[in-house]
Amino acid sequence: MATTSTNPAALASDATTPAETGLLIHLASVSAEAIEPALSNLALAFPGQSFAVAIPDVAPNLTASPSFDKLRLIPYTPAAPSATNWVLTAADYFNTYKLALEHSKTACLILGANSHTVPAESIRNLAATTLSSGSDLAVGHYHPGPREGLLNSAILYPVSRALFCARPRFPLAVDLGVSIRMAERLATVAQRFTAAAQDDAILWPVSEASAAGFTLAEADIPARCAPSPASADLNSLLTQLCGSLFADIDTKAAFWQRMRSTLPARSIPQATQSNESIDVAPMIESFHLAYANLQEIWALVLPPHALLGLKHLSVMPQESFRMQDNLWARIVYDFILAYRLRTINRSHLLGALTPLYLAWVASHLILVHSGVSPERHVEEQALAFETDKPYLVSRWRWPDRFNP
């Protein structure tokens, strides 16, 4: 099992000089307009220190500015170009490792798009966590609002935590700190995709680190402007992210089936009460419409028990609309299994998950509006996923025999 430690507030004074320790900062997915502010922000994070910063050659006429003149810039032409900038892709990991090797670095800080909005203290914190805690992978821990990062809260975090026993709250964080061996492992996986011209493939560093037995840590990033996905369409977002996650789960089946430990509960921060009214009606309507039309497709994927749960959900009034945590956990597990078995076409499968996800979002928002802390609900949800993990393992091994 990958060990995890949290370093929520590494002090600036604790941060060792990055240049001395061989840290390479890679501004992956940085746009031409954002390069100068991002470099200024880095200079602010490490005042008076000189260290290597790799930037893609998107701004060839970049002039040295007094605000970042101590940074040693390494412009490079990406060996594997990536068109996706809202999430780190196979090309980003591959380029990072290549640059680290070329410049003999021992650790890398990969900062995603909009890195100029990451507070300087948070960048220092991430660097310190990467260097001082001895962890192989330091993942950014953001603080989204109750209406943000919902897909992460509903599927990515609880599944990643339950299956890979990995603690990071954001398995697909865009700001990472990696040791050289972690970078090498990620580059090896990335190369399989880049060799097949799939430069924009999404990798899952947390599950890779867990499978390799590497140590994991989280670094607090309280405020950050998260990059927006290229497509505003929820279906394509869900298909892209969940498809990639489910494929990763399938690849690492031999590993996660052996993992049986339960992680201790997180400390829940005090939530601020939101009095803003929530319009969940469109989401619930979407679920009702799907319930009336997609029954035959859901019946191919879900067992009778889950279908019964959905039937109960479909007759609930809006005020008390609540999807039980264990029902959602089992739905996600059944979809993961159907993805593996190719019960139906995979794009159809992920499309059929969208209305169920919207039902979860509606249920979550109603719960949050009633005064429950969103983080508490997410943690309870994650616990339900952990509790029901034996169900997935049983169905994975004997899909036909075990079908309650």
Next chain:
Amino acid sequence: MWQQVELALSQSAHRALVTLANFLPGFLALLLAICILTIVGALLAALLRRVLTLLRFDERLTHSSIIPFEWAPSHSPTLLITRVVFWGSVVLGCLIGISAFDAAYAGNSQMSFFLVPYLTHSVGAIILFIVGTLIARFLARTVLIEAVNARLSYARFLSLGVKWLVLVLTTAMVLDHLEIGGTVVDLAFGILFGGIVLTLSLAIGLGSRDIVSRSLEKNADSDVTPINQAPRSQTTSETLRHF
């Protein structure tokens, strides 16, 4: 008189028996070819499955490929290959049988002239029908899911319409391939296809009336709204951030 009738009857019976005697060997050859090639195909498939299992073909293919293909247990490469071999043998049997059937007749035989092209076309028609049905099911499911996710209340109707469009098209193609019906099929297909398209257009048009009117109203409002006026409050679903 009675003798002439008897003679005519015996001659026609004789002709019928001769035709049957000519037909049966060819038909038997057809059946035999199909049966033998089916058995050969089954044996080959079984043998191939055993050999590939012994060689751990699935595992080797997964590990050696650059991209890790996720083969489901029910759709493993071994199973795919054995099925292709089996059905290839069956189709080969059909073709050999038809050739044998053709060879059993004289070149100017009427039976051969009509039946052989028909049998040959029927193999293509069966394949056409299977492919058409699969495409119809796939498209119907795609439309249903996309329409539900787009919150169209007539999603099922749309999906059924698409399914029947493809099925009608497939049936027309199959009948045309078999040269059955002639222009009647073309005409009926045109009427049916046009009818389905018209029905769907009307249904979508009537169903989308509210959406269009709302959209027009919104545009009209935005044209009238002064620039410095505060924007209308957005619904919560628009402010959600899923990732």
